[in-house]
Amino acid sequence: MLNLRLYLVQRMSAMIMAPLVLGHIVVMIYANRGGLSTGEILGRTQGSVFWATYYGVFVAVVSLHAAIGLRVILAETTGLKGPALGVFTWGFCLATLLLGGHAVWAVVAP
Amino acid sequence: MRSVPKHLEVSIWRGDSAGGYFEDFQVPAQKNQTILDVVSWIQQNEDATLSYRYACRVGMCGSCAMMVNGVPRWTCRTHVNKAMKGNRLEVAPLRNMPVIKDLATDMDVFFDKWVKAEGVHHPSKTREDVIEPITGDNIERAKANAGIECINCAVCYAACDTVRGNPNYLGPAALQRAWTVYNDVKDAGKRAVLAAVSGRDGCHNCHTQGSCTLYCPNDLDPMGAIAGLKRATIAAAFKKEVG
Ligand code: SF4
Ligand code: SF4
Ligand code: FES
Numbered sequence: 258m259l260n261l262r263l264y265l266v267q268r269m270s271a272m273i274m275a276p277l278v279l280g281h282i283v284v285m286i287y288a289n290r291g292g293l294s295t296g297e298i299l300g301r302t303q304g305s306v307f308w309a310t311y312y313g314v315f316v317a318v319v320s321l322h323a324a325i326g327l328r329v330i331l332a333e334t335t336g337l338k339g340p341a342l343g344v345f346t347w348g349f350c351l352a353t354l355l356l357g358g359h360a361v362w363a364v365v366a367p
Numbered sequence: 368m369r370s371v372p373k374h375l376e377v378s379i380w381r382g383d384s385a386g387g388y389f390e391d392f393q394v395p396a397q398k399n400q401t402i403l404d405v406v407s408w409i410q411q412n413e414d415a416t417l418s419y420r421y422a423c424r425v426g427m428c429g430s431c432a433m434m435v436n437g438v439p440r441w442t443c444r445t446h447v448n449k450a451m452k453g454n455r456l457e458v459a460p461l462r463n464m465p466v467i468k469d470l471a472t473d474m475d476v477f478f479d480k481w482v483k484a485e486g487v488h489h490p491s492k493t494r495e496d497v498i499e500p501i502t503g504d505n506i507e508r509a510k511a512n513a514g515i516e517c518i519n520c521a522v523c524y525a526a527c528d529t530v531r532g533n534p535n536y537l538g539p540a541a542l543q544r545a546w547t548v549y550n551d552v553k554d555a556g557k558r559a560v561l562a563a564v565s566g567r568d569g570c571h572n573c574h575t576q577g578s579c580t581l582y583c584p585n586d587l588d589p590m591g592a593i594a595g596l597k598r599a600t601i602a603a604a605f606k607k608e609v610g
Pocket of ligand 3: 421422423424425426427428429430431432441442443444
């Protein structure tokens with residue numbers, strides 16, 4: 258189920274994700290309390306290389322982290338293994354990457 | 368004072384790998400009595416065909432472990448009073464292992480995994496070399512010493528839910544032995560050990576919940592040993608020695 262490589266990817270993605278999640282929460286609170294409108298928020302994110310990188314990296318590490326975590330749960334609860342488990346893991350990773358990437362693009366596209 | 372019942376109500380699992388059932392027996396209660404005494408009494412007085420395994424009867428050989436009221440235990444060193452629920456005892460073959468007959472399990476898979484985990488000695492010297500003294504204050508030796516009292520009883524292996532979920536998982540005892548060998552200053556197979564425990568069914572599957580450490584009758588800490596292996600494999604991966 259989990260070899261050394263997958264284990265490392267999962268731990269390292271968690272380490273990258275943790276500060277990004279905290280940063281995201283802080284920004285959300287700031288934006289809400291400051292009373293920023295959707296238009297004002299989009300005004301700051303559209304065309305911003307910083308926010309594109311911030312949420313782009315976030316989506317990438319979440320996709321890896323979630324896919325590996327679900328892989329373990331699925332393998333241990335249903336006994337799924339072999340190529341099917343790999344197809345599920347990387348299929349889920351790709352789907353999250355596409356959906357998340359699409360969402361990021363929607364707020365940062367100039 | 369609690370009145371001591373004259374008899375214990377004992378259910379013993381009968382069957383083989385194809386299936387089985389619990390058979391009930393009444394066993395005379397004694398003041399001092401181990402689970403193994405109860406099983407032996409049944410075999411000697413009620414049903415000579417009852418199969419079970421033991422050898423030393425003093426907690427040395429690791430052959431007598433069974434599930435007692437749902438908990439894995441070394442039966443020769445477990446007093447009836449400690450394991451009893453009310454007046455009842457339920458004795459079943461050790462979990463996570465195929466049954467040969469009744470209470471005797473096939474432990475081959477368990478021992479094969481010790482070898483798969485490279486829990487074997489890799490000599491670093493020949494018989495011609497002088498014996499190198501290792502003193503007690505050696506840090507590696509202290510780490511190795513922590514696991515050497517393992518009696519291969521498979522209690523930890525039976526307690527491990529990760530083995531339950533993935534029968535190929537190397538399991539706490541084999542991984543603890545791998546950690547012991549890894550810390551043996553006289554062992555020349557450190558890389559081989561790390562490679563062996565880094566695969567799909569290796570130490571990285573451990574959930575660190577500690578059933579193994581909780582139930583080990585010798586108070587060993589396989590969970591801690593596995594955590595050590597995880598750290599060592601990560602350090603080796605960054606140095607590109609494994610992975
Ligand atoms: S700590 Fe690890 S080896 Fe021990 S019982 Fe839990 S999963 Fe198994
Ligand atoms: S670690 Fe403990 S429970 Fe596991 S086999 Fe060794 S002595 Fe038995
Ligand atoms: S009979 Fe040897 S450990 Fe129990």
